[in-house]
Amino acid sequence: MIPINAPQIGEEEVEAVVRVLKSGILTNALGAGPIVKQFEEEFARFVKAKHAIAVNSGTAALHMAVVSAGIKRGDEVVLPSFTFVAATEAVVMAEAKPVFVDIDPETYNIAPEAVKKILTKKTKAVIAVDLYGSPADLKPIREIADQHGLKIIEDAAQAHGATYNGKPVGAYADVTCWSFYASKNMTTGEGGMVTTNDDEVAETLRLIRSHGEKEKYKSVLLGHNYRMPEMEAAMGVIQLKKLPKFLAKRKENAERLTAKLHGEKSLQLPREPKGCRNSWYLYTIRVKDADRKRRDTIVKKLRNEGIGAEVYYPWPIHLMPYYRKFGKWRLPETEKASEQVLSLPVHPGVTAEQIDFIGEAVSRLVRRS
Ligand SMILES: Cc1ncc(COP(=O)(O)O)c(C=O)c1O
Numbered sequence: 001m002i003p004i005n006a007p008q009i010g011e012e013e014v015e016a017v018v019r020v021l022k023s024g025i026l027t028n029a030l031g032a033g034p035i036v037k038q039f040e041e042e043f044a045r046f047v048k049a050k051h052a053i054a055v056n057s058g059t060a061a062l063h064m065a066v067v068s069a070g071i072k073r074g075d076e077v078v079l080p081s082f083t084f085v086a087a088t089e090a091v092v093m094a095e096a097k098p099v100f101v102d103i104d105p106e107t108y109n110i111a112p113e114a115v116k117k118i119l120t121k122k123t124k125a126v127i128a129v130d131l132y133g134s135p136a137d138l139k140p141i142r143e144i145a146d147q148h149g150l151k152i153i154e155d156a157a158q159a160h161g162a163t164y165n166g167k168p169v170g171a172y173a174d175v176t177c178w179s180f181y182a183s184k185n186m187t188t189g190e191g192g193m194v195t196t197n198d199d200e201v202a203e204t205l206r207l208i209r210s211h212g213e214k215e216k217y218k219s220v221l222l223g224h225n226y227r228m229p230e231m232e233a234a235m236g237v238i239q240l241k242k243l244p245k246f247l248a249k250r251k252e253n254a255e256r257l258t259a260k261l262h263g264e265k266s267l268q269l270p271r272e273p274k275g276c277r278n279s280w281y282l283y284t285i286r287v288k289d290a291d292r293k294r295r296d297t298i299v300k301k302l303r304n305e306g307i308g309a310e311v312y313y314p315w316p317i318h319l320m321p322y323y324r325k326f327g328k329w330r331l332p333e334t335e336k337a338s339e340q341v342l343s344l345p346v347h348p349g350v351t352a353e354q355i356d357f358i359g360e361a362v363s364r365l366v367r368r369s
Helices: 009-023 034-047 059-069 087-094 111-120 139-150 199-209 232-261 290-306 322-326 330-338 352-368
Strands: 051-055 076-080 096-103 123-129 151-155 175-179 192-196 212-214 285-289 339-346
Touching: 034 051, 034 232, 051 059, 051 139, 059 087, 059 123, 059 151, 059 175, 059 192, 076 087, 087 096, 087 123, 087 151, 087 352, 096 322, 111 139, 123 139, 123 199, 139 322, 151 352, 192 352, 212 232, 232 352, 285 290, 285 330, 290 330, 290 339, 290 352, 330 339, 330 352
Parallel strands: 076 096, 076 123, 123 151, 151 175
Antiparallel strands: 051 192, 175 192, 285 339
């Protein structure tokens, strides 16, 4: 099976982790050991942010971001339903209300016009997701946020290396959250990062990361244990160095697959929005005339041929059993996308021959299934 994503780990990562294990310093109770600090500095430089705060998952990053934005019980947070569930979890954990908006059918990202329409006096923030590694259109959302005094949290868990308006994603957000889960463009196994240019927010984030402690055993606010261990940071430092190479190979694979599939009239292929660079975390196609059943049949047949096609995401959050209680939403583009999309492997371990094989199999199956 050609997996949809696969960690790209070499001897350098193995050696770096072993060095940490032998050093005896595995973590730091007040938040950041020496290698975590190094990883934070290098990651901040890479995304051109003033501060980077390393944590133990992208979900932890999102929870801290929501809390640091002052979101609390009764507040409303506008976000997409067509994404991974973690951002919504963060909103619900803060006892705020998730308010779902529809997506742009071309990019699958939050539609700025939809955001404008759904604001109320209770709206405190917008969470935009760079889905599949394609940057959300944040300039118009920044304008809306500034007019209404809202915070923007960007979920860039899938977008390491993506750029928007020539800048690394995150440039238009107050706080940006990243994941280093094993499938991501760069990985530490589990892990995450929050980046921001705001000194005060960065200080709050560091406190939340480790029990709200400024000094040991003296909490000044409600915190958690969201610390990243040194072993993970050691992997992160190496993976970050390799990231430009990983991104170049993803782009090459994506472009080769587009060249193979561009004649298929029944498919909507992924595109880089104007002035942007995708991170190509996932290469997601839409089978335009398909219903859920037909799309699922195509995925099954691709998998039978050894191609690890996957659906991201088959159920929009507002239709998931747990989240139905937060309200009824009219999100036609979200629901349609969840029935028609499927993603194909373009990670750096996929060869040109495999891309050609994937392209041929997809063409054949969309014509016949
Ligand atoms: C868009 C998105 N947001 C948040 C997360 C959560 O990250 P993590 O798995 O590191 O908690 C993920 C990935 O898993 C994701 O893809």
